[in-house]
Amino acid sequence: MANKIDLTLDCADAQLLGAFWKTALGYVDAPPPAPFTTREEWFASFDPPEGESVSDAAWLCDPEGHGPRLSLLKVPEPKSAKNRLHIDVRVAGHGSPGERWARIKAESERLVAAGGGVLAEFPGHHVVMADPEGNEFCVAAEPPPPAPSV
Template sequence: MARDVQITFDCADPAGLAAFWAEALGYQLQAPPGGYESWEQALEAMGVPPEGRNDASGLVDPEGSRPRLFFQRVPEGKQAKNRVHLDVRAAPGTEGETRMAALEAEAERLVAHGATRLRRFEPEPPLGTGHIVMADPEGNEFCLD
């Protein structure tokens, strides 16, 4: 039986973190429900008070093939290293210095959008192709692979 997958992020600022990941992955904000031109209009009609309008945010792949991303506000901050993380495939099909140059360029672009660079792992053939460990604006680790 086929199943859909949604990736959920617990966070302090759903709209802000969603904006980062939309930029990182080429996703877009999920459209508001039918009959509404904006989420602000929909939330107002649903009676959601202003202080609750950044409690959640959803992103979708414009092509419709990758999983939906959901961001939900939680009261506690990040406590420890992620047990699961995303690998952002920023240089598929490349090797060596070409690969690492592409990863460095993507790391620089994401730092400009609020990411933090944590560590670089050099290629170690035959199986280690090299990658860069990053953190999103709320400290969630991910790899540029």
């Protein structure tokens, strides 16, 4: 069995980025781990240092349980370079190259309206974007299904 992954993104404003990534991915707030009933109760169990708050982080998950969980954690230092790992947002559907590109463009426009920015376009293939804190990600079409075996 393959291992599962979660993704963690350092940030300055976890609530801002949490709202953006919920919009981008269709994710929801992840429930607190059992046996806790709230994130506040779970966070308090760590006896955090004075000044740290549960709102300094956001925990997101795929409501269908398929995609990796995403944690957004406030850190004191600003982003200083290009991401070494980035997220690819894959738009669903296949069809002609023109139809796929139209879906990619529509999704990138939706994410601009949610606070993202376009960094570069590779017509017919993908759009490089940045979230509200400048973390790079791409919008592309999902790969076509595998060809049937003969």
